Amino acid sequence: MLGLNDDALVRTDAFINGQWQSSDQKFAVTNPANGETLVLVADVGADGAEQAVQAAHQAFRDWAGKPAVERAGLMRKWFELMMQHQDDLGRLLTLEQGKPLAEAKGEIAYGATYMEWFAEEAKRVYGDTIPAPSNDKRILVIKQPVGVVTAVTPWNFPNAMIARKAAAALAAGCTFVVKPAAETPLSALAMAELARRAGIPDGVLNVVTGKDSKSIGKVLTEHELVRKFTFTGSTAVGKQLIAQCAGTVKKVTMELGGNAPFIVFDDADLDAAVKGLMASKFRNAGQTCVCANRIFVQQSVYQAFSDKLSEAVAQLKLGNGLEEGVTIGPLISKSAVDKVRELIDKSVNQGAKVSRGGQASGLGELFFEPTILTDVSNDMPLAREEIFGPVVPLIPFEDEQQALQLANDTDVGLAAYFYARDISRIWRVSEGLEYGMVGINEGGISNPAAPFGGVKQSGYGREGSKYGLDDYLEIKYLCMGGI
Ligand SMILES: NC(=O)c1ccc[n+]([C@@H]2O[C@H](COP(=O)([O-])OP(=O)(O)OC[C@H]3O[C@@H](n4cnc5c(N)ncnc54)[C@H](O)[C@@H]3O)[C@@H](O)[C@H]2O)c1
Numbered sequence: 001m002l003g004l005n006d007d008a009l010v011r012t013d014a015f016i017n018g019q020w021q022s023s024d025q026k027f028a029v030t031n032p033a034n035g036e037t038l039v040l041v042a043d044v045g046a047d048g049a050e051q052a053v054q055a056a057h058q059a060f061r062d063w064a065g066k067p068a069v070e071r072a073g074l075m076r077k078w079f080e081l082m083m084q085h086q087d088d089l090g091r092l093l094t095l096e097q098g099k100p101l102a103e104a105k106g107e108i109a110y111g112a113t114y115m116e117w118f119a120e121e122a123k124r125v126y127g128d129t130i131p132a133p134s135n136d137k138r139i140l141v142i143k144q145p146v147g148v149v150t151a152v153t154p155w156n157f158p159n160a161m162i163a164r165k166a167a168a169a170l171a172a173g174c175t176f177v178v179k180p181a182a183e184t185p186l187s188a189l190a191m192a193e194l195a196r197r198a199g200i201p202d203g204v205l206n207v208v209t210g211k212d213s214k215s216i217g218k219v220l221t222e223h224e225l226v227r228k229f230t231f232t233g234s235t236a237v238g239k240q241l242i243a244q245c246a247g248t249v250k251k252v253t254m255e256l257g258g259n260a261p262f263i264v265f266d267d268a269d270l271d272a273a274v275k276g277l278m279a280s281k282f283r284n285a286g287q288t289c290v291c292a293n294r295i296f297v298q299q300s301v302y303q304a305f306s307d308k309l310s311e312a313v314a315q316l317k318l319g320n321g322l323e324e325g326v327t328i329g330p331l332i333s334k335s336a337v338d339k340v341r342e343l344i345d346k347s348v349n350q351g352a353k354v355s356r357g358g359q360a361s362g363l364g365e366l367f368f369e370p371t372i373l374t375d376v377s378n379d380m381p382l383a384r385e386e387i388f389g390p391v392v393p394l395i396p397f398e399d400e401q402q403a404l405q406l407a408n409d410t411d412v413g414l415a416a417y418f419y420a421r422d423i424s425r426i427w428r429v430s431e432g433l434e435y436g437m438v439g440i441n442e443g444g445i446s447n448p449a450a451p452f453g454g455v456k457q458s459g460y461g462r463e464g465s466k467y468g469l470d471d472y473l474e475i476k477y478l479c480m481g482g483i
């Protein structure tokens, strides 16, 4: 089924309390490369979400009560199973999301390393002793898991965005309920099957599948048994979900939209900058929250950089992600293609020029040619909005001060990148950029050891790194008197 070695990884029921739960209601999962229906998946809706929250609540005390080293061992086993099944998980991901197979396998490894990382972090949840103000007292600080965690995740990284959350939650001793995007539930369900095989107890990890994200999300954000909600997706939806969490004062983590500047200074290594831009911009056909979205090039190197970039873009191969050598897959939906088309048309009407590509491809309705535009300005739609497609808007600038002003002229602040070699400039620009993450002479910045997250309307909280566990822990102060 679907060409996997292990067909049992293709699951079409929700995973609740360690059981596969079907439903009379089902929704289709389609292959964006050709529009074909892959499978029908159970739609368990809000009732399923309620059952999953109850299961997570029932499982919490035992899971939190396990020694950390025991939780770590089960997570390590889950990591090992994900890597053993990397080929199948990658194929499944490409089928439902569209990215090239090599990228999909890379995402599996990326997601699995969050399991590996947090299996270790689970054993390092340290507390404090604090000198007391009087000899008859002792002050201690302990950390405890927040409780039931619910999550909603996007379609663009259907494995890693779940792994990044579930790994930290389970390591902290929390139990977890996730609603994956309806476009890409198969990766989440395969992860659940491997968690089951790893021996993670019933109710600790639950996957709620459904088409009506609003009704499911209402349960996951408003339920009194849920103590934390974590979301990865658009800023617009994130704002709604934050409001829904307010009524029960949940801890909240928000990983939201971006509009990454990519700045090429006149002292940059232009070949390295082109390499870094290709890695950042065209990964997942430009459908990532940390993609370079606005490319600022200092005037004196603008033409040289543009020429080098055009040569590199010409090497990209558009096609079905399962085909050998394909480097750019389809976009996720017709509406995604329409949005990219609209941003280009509006910006051209305001003076931008298409220097390469610019058309939907004849390969199929969801394929869009890698595109470069010149003479773009920071007030054009391509620069004001998150493009989420394989489109490079080139924006010239004169000096460092202008580059920082243009780069920071946005209401989001997730990732930023710049290429320069003068160390004083590197410090000035690194400190001047209003973003949660900055790539310096580097276009690929995501890894489990680093705190991933943004500022302004890109959200709050961090995922990965030693900081990533804090979002799933409560700090408890103990004051021991009468000594
Ligand atoms: N910061 C990050 O780490 C990060 C990572 C990936 C994607 N993103 C952002 O996500 C966006 C693209 O992903 P998308 O199109 O899936 O985003 P989206 O916000 O439309 O959907 C994300 C998830 O939210 C669900 N959802 C939508 N409306 C909902 C509602 N009212 N209640 C409950 N759930 C709801 C969707 O079903 C999906 O599972 C981009 O803006 C991208 O920048 C951010």
Ligand SMILES: O=C[C@H](O)CS(=O)(=O)O
Pocket (backbone or CB within 6 Å): 156, 157, 160, 287, 288, 289, 290, 446, 452
């Ligand atoms: O799209 C957003 C993801 O968080 C990108 S990454 O895989 O973490 O780089």
